[in-house]
Amino acid sequence: MKDTKRRMEVYPFYHHTGIEAHLEKMALKGWLLERISNRGWHYRRIEPKKLHFCISYYPKASEFDPEPSENQKTFLEFCAHTGWVLACTTAQMQIFYNQRENPIPIETDPVLEVENIHASMKKSFLKAQFVMMALGLIMSFSFWGELFVSPVSILSNPNRLFTGICWLLVIVLSVTDVTAYFRWHKKAVPAAEQGIFLDTPSTLAVQWGALAVLAVSGIFMIVNIAGSGDTMMLFILGGMGVYILLVFLFADWIKRFGKKRKWSRATNMALSVLLTMIVSIVMMNVVIFATLNLKEAGIFDPEEETYQHGGMTWIDYHDEIPLRIEHLTEEDREGYVTEQSGKGTIFLSEYKMSQYARFDAEEYRDMYFLYYTVVDIKILSLYDWCKEELMDELDGSDNSGIPEGYKNILVETDPAPWGAVEAYNLTNQDHMMETRHYLLCFENRIVEIQFAWDLTDAQKAIVGEKLG
Amino acid sequence: MPRAKFQTLTEQMFYILLCLKQECYGLDILDKVPQITGGRVNVGSGTLYNLLEQFLAEGFIRETKVEGRRRSYLLTEKGKELLEKEYKRILAQARDYEAIFAKEDGR
Numbered sequence: 001m002k003d004t005k006r007r008m009e010v011y012p013f014y015h016h017t018g019i020e021a022h023l024e025k026m027a028l029k030g031w032l033l034e035r036i037s038n039r040g041w042h043y044r045r046i047e048p049k050k051l052h053f054c055i056s057y058y059p060k061a062s063e064f065d066p067e068p069s070e071n072q073k074t075f076l077e078f079c080a081h082t083g084w085v086l087a088c089t090t091a092q093m094q095i096f097y098n099q100r101e102n103p104i105p106i107e108t109d110p111v112l113e114v115e116n117i118h119a120s121m122k123k124s125f126l127k128a129q130f131v132m133m134a135l136g137l138i139m140s141f142s143f144w145g146e147l148f149v150s151p152v153s154i155l156s157n158p159n160r161l162f163t164g165i166c167w168l169l170v171i172v173l174s175v176t177d178v179t180a181y182f183r184w185h186k187k188a189v190p191a192a193e194q195g196i197f198l199d200t201p202s203t204l205a206v207q208w209g210a211l212a213v214l215a216v217s218g219i220f221m222i223v224n225i226a227g228s229g230d231t232m233m234l235f236i237l238g239g240m241g242v243y244i245l246l247v248f249l250f251a252d253w254i255k256r257f258g259k260k261r262k263w264s265r266a267t268n269m270a271l272s273v274l275l276t277m278i279v280s281i282v283m284m285n286v287v288i289f290a291t292l293n294l295k296e297a298g299i300f301d302p303e304e305e306t307y308q309h310g311g312m313t314w315i316d317y318h319d320e321i322p323l324r325i326e327h328l329t330e331e332d333r334e335g336y337v338t339e340q341s342g343k344g345t346i347f348l349s350e351y352k353m354s355q356y357a358r359f360d361a362e363e364y365r366d367m368y369f370l371y372y373t374v375v376d377i378k379i380l381s382l383y384d385w386c387k388e389e390l391m392d393e394l395d396g397s398d399n400s401g402i403p404e405g406y407k408n409i410l411v412e413t414d415p416a417p418w419g420a421v422e423a424y425n426l427t428n429q430d431h432m433m434e435t436r437h438y439l440l441c442f443e444n445r446i447v448e449i450q451f452a453w454d455l456t457d458a459q460k461a462i463v464g465e466k467l468g
Numbered sequence: 469m470p471r472a473k474f475q476t477l478t479e480q481m482f483y484i485l486l487c488l489k490q491e492c493y494g495l496d497i498l499d500k501v502p503q504i505t506g507g508r509v510n511v512g513s514g515t516l517y518n519l520l521e522q523f524l525a526e527g528f529i530r531e532t533k534v535e536g537r538r539r540s541y542l543l544t545e546k547g548k549e550l551l552e553k554e555y556k557r558i559l560a561q562a563r564d565y566e567a568i569f570a571k572e573d574g575r
Contacts, residue, residue, distance in 0.1 A: 056514045070537060073537055074494070074517070074537045074539070075513075075514070075517045077495065077537060078494065078495060078498065078513035078514070078516060078517050079513045079514065081495050081498055081513060082498060082512070082513045084513065104510045104511075104512055104513075105512050106512045106513050106514035106515075107512050107514045107515055108480060108510060108511055108512035108515045109478060109480055109512070109515040109518075109519070111478075112514070112515055112518045112519070113514075113515075116514075116518065195478075
């Protein structure tokens with residue numbers, strides 16, 4: 001039977017009434033808190049008993065102090081005199097327990113208590129929350145901007161979607177905590193003047209809700225990426241997971257190491273921040289270096305054949321694709337590469353597929369090519385938004401620097417031969433000459449496709465049958 | 469609107485200052501206040517610590533002895549004035565109470 005255990009608790013810094021009640025329940029179950037670190041709350045086994053807990057905030061303390069200051073020790077002596085034993089400290093928060101039946105509380109003046117909580121909040125928690133809020137807003141602004149401009153590439157990409165959700169959760173959590181705190185503080189000040197201790201508010205439901213959303217979207221992302229067979233992305237995600245964990249552990253370790261070595265507060269703070277940044281940069285480079293080297297070594301495409309051409313190594317993909325050149329022509333030559341890549345989520349999927357000649361094929365220059373992108377929209381209300389983006393992208397493609405009148409523009413064409421609902425051709429404004437580049441809209445699928453030759457209606461029908 | 473600090477004293481502030489009419493260690497105040505008040509008033513250790521710091525900063529008390537972390541304090545003239553002002557305020561309150569209830573009893 002283990003005598004220690006570690007739990008992840010999600011109490012905000014100011015929520016002392018919630019923490020006290022929680023620790024009292026833990027003591028009744030036989031667990032006493034002895035340390036709080038980046039790795040969680042550490043408990044040790046005790047005889048189950050009723051203990052009273054009290055949290056006092058000491059604004060002059062710091063997470064980086066090598067030991068309590070002389071004044072803080074005096075404070076602890078005062079507390080010990082009334083039976084309060086220090087369980088642990090974290091930043092300005094000091095957690096005490098008392099075995100007496102009806103102990104005198106540490107704080108008997110609510111005005112002073114509110115002042116100390118507020119001073120401590122201003123020193124650490126609020127600053128951190130505002131930084132997180134600003135970071136969350138900047139990153140979310142960038143995410144929503146990209147989503148607005150390129151809904152297809154964002155909504156089909158599980159890791160981009162996950163990152164967007166993460167930043168959104170950062171905003172939700174920081175705004176919830178800061179708002180809950182200020183609302184409490186606004187009421188607590190006048191209440192304290194009347195001699196009333198106002199219980200601190202709980203945001204546990206939001207915290208656990210956010211964690212649940214994070215876990216579900218994380219699992220969803222991993223399942224999606226694993227399902228797509230993108231081993232490199234899985235490796236990068238695994239690497240990033242280990243990276244974040246190690247940086248987190250290192251930050252905790254270096255701070256504790258500094259405290260043990262009795263570094264001053266300023267030294268410990270400066271070295272902890274500096275060394276954590278260095279370790280973080282080094283480890284990020286290790287992940288990038290490892291990914292690039294493994295990719296170079298072909299670890300992520302172990303079953304693919306490679307060939308040499310022009311002093312470079314090329315992969316001879318043989319992916320299954322729904323429409324092939326052989327379906328449309330009499331073509332039966334060796335030396336074609338068929339490649340498929342893409343991603344999908346519950347909203348939509350985007351797969352790019354292509355068939356082209358190997359660079360070392362004998363008749364390389366005479367061989368056909370086929371490029372197409374298939375976007376499947378799983379939530380139909382997103383259809384028009386995605387169609388608009390794909391049309392805008394195509395309409396604006398290859399037009400930079402080309403004067404009006406000579407650009408390629410999308411022109412509606414007869415969808416019937418394709419069996420599509422709508423069809424568009426990328427047409428040259430000059431003489432309104434059609435190109436071999438189309439956008440085909442089916443019921444819940446949009447296909448952008450390019451051919452190397454002019455298609456007959458029969459060939460168009462095959463395209464509609466294979467891709468529609 | 470928050471009350472101006474030390475404009476009036478809370479019971480705890482009053483009794484801490486009262487204890488310091490005689491030189492006294494900080495820790496001893498924790499026991500003296502309930503003794504004086506027959507257990508009616510208790511001062512929490514955190515509250516005492518913070519109030520001693522504030523009284524020192526305002527010059528209502530002064531440190532008389534420092535033995536390691538044990539410090540003793542004594543009321544200053546400024547502190548005595550504050551205490552007296554509070555005493556007079558309480559007396560005035562008591563007089564007002566008596567005046568009102570004396571009238572009622574006489575009726």
